[in-house]
Amino acid sequence: MLASYRVYGRFARTYTPLKGFPGTTLRGAFGYALRKASCRNEGDAECRDCRFYRDCVYARMFESSSVLDPSLKAAAKRGLEGVTNPYTIEVHRVGRERLSYSVNVFGEALKWEGYVVTALIGMGIEGIGIDPALGERRKFRVERIDRLNVATGDVEVVYTEDVGFAFKPLRDPGKPLLDLFERRAMEIVDARPTSILLYFKTPFKLVEAGKTQVRPRFSSIVMNLARKYSLLAAYHRAGRKIRPRDARGIKAQSSMVRLEGCMVSGRYRVKKKTIKGGEKDFGVFVRAALAYRVPREFWAGEYAPTVTKLLLLGEYLHIGKMSCAGYGDYKLYLSTE
Numbered sequence: 461m462l463a464s465y466r467v468y469g470r471f472a473r474t475y476t477p478l479k480g481f482p483g484t485t486l487r488g489a490f491g492y493a494l495r496k497a498s499c500r501n502e503g504d505a506e507c508r509d510c511r512f513y514r515d516c517v518y519a520r521m522f523e524s525s526s527v528l529d530p531s532l533k534a535a536a537k538r539g540l541e542g543v544t545n546p547y548t549i550e551v552h553r554v555g556r557e558r559l560s561y562s563v564n565v566f567g568e569a570l571k572w573e574g575y576v577v578t579a580l581i582g583m584g585i586e587g588i589g590i591d592p593a594l595g596e597r598r599k600f601r602v603e604r605i606d607r608l609n610v611a612t613g614d615v616e617v618v619y620t621e622d623v624g625f626a627f628k629p630l631r632d633p634g635k636p637l638l639d640l641f642e643r644r645a646m647e648i649v650d651a652r653p654t655s656i657l658l659y660f661k662t663p664f665k666l667v668e669a670g671k672t673q674v675r676p677r678f679s680s681i682v683m684n685l686a687r688k689y690s691l692l693a694a695y696h697r698a699g700r701k702i703r704p705r706d707a708r709g710i711k712a713q714s715s716m717v718r719l720e721g722c723m724v725s726g727r728y729r730v731k732k733k734t735i736k737g738g739e740k741d742f743g744v745f746v747r748a749a750l751a752y753r754v755p756r757e758f759w760a761g762e763y764a765p766t767v768t769k770l771l772l773l774g775e776y777l778h779i780g781k782m783s784c785a786g787y788g789d790y791k792l793y794l795s796t797e
Contacts, residue, residue, distance in 0.1 A: 462565070462640055465607050470600060471598060472601065476594070478598075483782075487785035489589075497579045507519055508523075521545060543691050544692045544777075544784075549563055577618055641768075645772060652754075656792070664748075666681065666788070667781065679711050679717070681779055685771070685774045709763050716761075719752055727744055728747070729741070730742040
């Protein structure tokens, strides 16, 4: 239920570098190209007024809400917002001449692989962001797209500039999302590491009780991942939703792990341009490395495997606000010393 598509591209010319973190720009370009690739509406109706909305690939991937499945009650804010999108972006490199990034796809969205790959190619045709010096969008050629099947570890080429599409059905695509990390999680539980380090490759914004957490508790990170996963499970058929009883147990057991150190490497105000030409301010994000001390009794608890699987999933799902655009992307490190 998880595949990662890595794109390797070359810009059409030497452009002015993008300002700030490029994940927001890449997310917007992906959404625009996905809508063009999948839209069946021949009129000018807004997406939510379209008769195809509930079955639309673009809507289900990019505008996830309980409007798509009103029978479910898992979403926050009366169901109009708060449903995890079944994709995230990871930025590897965006330079003057080349770029590389990944789109991680979860759950039901895997069955729309053709639309996803078409959109990834379309991003280059449409371009990303307007170069202020040249007054044109930064267009690029997609040279290759690789697909990592997280269930098996296989990496396959699904597109090259010379050959074109080279689709092969995913092997074992239907495995529930958390089950993908079962073996690795049990190895970690058996090793009983004494410390956990989350090194954030991109800035994050985690809000709890209305306040931005610069030094988030371990339980706050785990519960953020648990909620994001449960929404994927409920709305995007990515696995089994975490039951309220188990959620309480996960939170209680995670509270045993204490923050030991926090190194903040930067603070960033995140803004993005709206379709109508305005600007939306998402507030201040933080980039940091967080070290947590794990007591030995934590690993003997009932929920240690689930917590560990959530942390491993988080390397693809990310945490906090704007995670689908690549914010909150971390690398997990463990120590037994």
